[in-house]
Amino acid sequence: MSVDVAVEAVRLLDADGVAVQDDRYPPLPLPDLVARYRAMVLGRRLDDQAGALVRQGRLAVYPSSHGQEACQVAAALALRPGDWLFPTYRDSVAVATRGVDPVEVLAWLRGDWHSCYDPVVHHVAPQATPLATQLLHAVGVAHAARLKGEDTVALALCGDGATSEGDFHEALNFAAVLRAPVVVLVQNNKYAISVPLSRQCVAPSLASKGVGYGMPGVLVDGNDVVALSAVLGRAVADAAAGGGPVLVEADTYRVHAHTNADDPSRYRSQDEVHEWEARDPISRVRTYLRAEGALDDDAERALAAEAEALAAAVRAGLAEAPAVPPDELFEHVYATPTPQLLAQRDLLRAELAAEGADR
Template identity: 85%
Template structure:
């Protein structure tokens, strides 16, 4: 068992609170005593995914403003967390995302158009979770963590080599489901990696109003789960930490809790006004910690990235955005009876009467054409 999987004792919190970092905000490499530098091919893969993810994220925001999406929770500024979580998993592992983790879902291989379809009004998960080993994105806070633990426990009982990556935000750590999931995972020694993306606000509630723990990673102490704090804007550090956590879980090491120190640059959703609870100065202070700029600087400094490669990647990102625009501009088939089919296990007389009334109105409209 690796050294960093030793459960953190409350008396050693001060040392445990040093965030793992392999690249400084200016792109300079940092030596760490437990994590080796990430190989350049892996860093290039992460950089590519982050650039594509941000273009996808920005395109989704534009589609909201155009009325083609009802809502979109942006992860702009959290791309390192999104990409590292998805790429740390093996093909047979599972990802359990939140509503803000669209970039992680797309990085896992789901068609970006299918990733966004539920945000334009579709009532079900459009993509096949079993084909991609990606659970539907969860809107209720922390409920997916219990599902994640259940899948991991079932896989372990069946003797399957499966690790589950369960994503959540800092606000979810204030929910009862978070604590139930950690407790179950610890007691049954399930192969789950909990990644808390601490972006500082649960909608409008700052972290200081949620917890006085010195770190959310320390919350694992009460359950006997190792807690690791990592710079959430350093994709190299995230790749190293999450990669080892997945490997350890697969080897029987049990669950681990990783807190990524990051920041939500955009509003909670398009319905949110972040100026009511945070200042422009605070936002600007995080701009210099941008996760994409950080790794780009490093890759260019070591000669692994040049203008030609950047231009090719920019063209790939624009092609992705065009694919998303085209896909979400196509009319989707709809079945009016679906409005009534899944309200009750057995439809009530009133529901059937409403269904028949709608059918009659649609038939009249069709006859009048």
């Protein structure tokens, strides 16, 4: 890929579900697009179920990706089995699409101290809450793999707010200098919690930042799973072939609140939300598939039943909180526990014993 300033988004499916011709990117085969549609429908049901579990008190918090399903699914499915995904806290759908058990995907959001799935087995790093730190990890893994002669690409997800962090710039600079096989996907959902993009950056696009590091930047319609699949598929292929890192910006929108603790009405209008709801990525691809005869009522009913079965499995899997030994609070804090830490542990043990608790 050439190093260009990205100002016009790649689009292969318009808001009305009509195919758009772009000679740079071949159309996605219908079976592949049906698979992505399925993953998006399942992902939204998982997202909605997680929100319900928060309201029921079974999860402490949940950062919704409603409206960003095309980004989530396209990113996960662009990777080959040996590649690595580096997600953020908002990328539960991408992690599940990569093959991680949805119960394990969500378990950390109820207070478990670890990521709840095995990163090595799935080639999925723990979901990162600090902004942009996972980008440096992605560069490190990709560079190390190349030094070992392994054919590995790392795809790191982040939001527009992460582009204001120092780690974002350090990661891109390292990736470019090392020509590491890394793809960075910025899901520009317009708000870093409550701060609009216009108060963070005045560049023509976030993708255009790549030019400053000597890497290509591609702006893509983030609600168009066809375009995202084409762009990310090529980016992964180019990185794997030794072409170096690629920066991709997906123009999308966070329809729901930042988390259940957020009140988005304080910083955006409902009219703006409705405008973006009309660009829904799932409705867009559904319209196209039905027009092409690749999706019918029977297939939709079967998929809806599959989505409900997924939600039921998640509810059952998270119905009971795990029994956590109190001593785990003090493990892994220091390699050698300090006297103060041991004193705190003994105090807790004594209090629980006095209450008759089962240690």
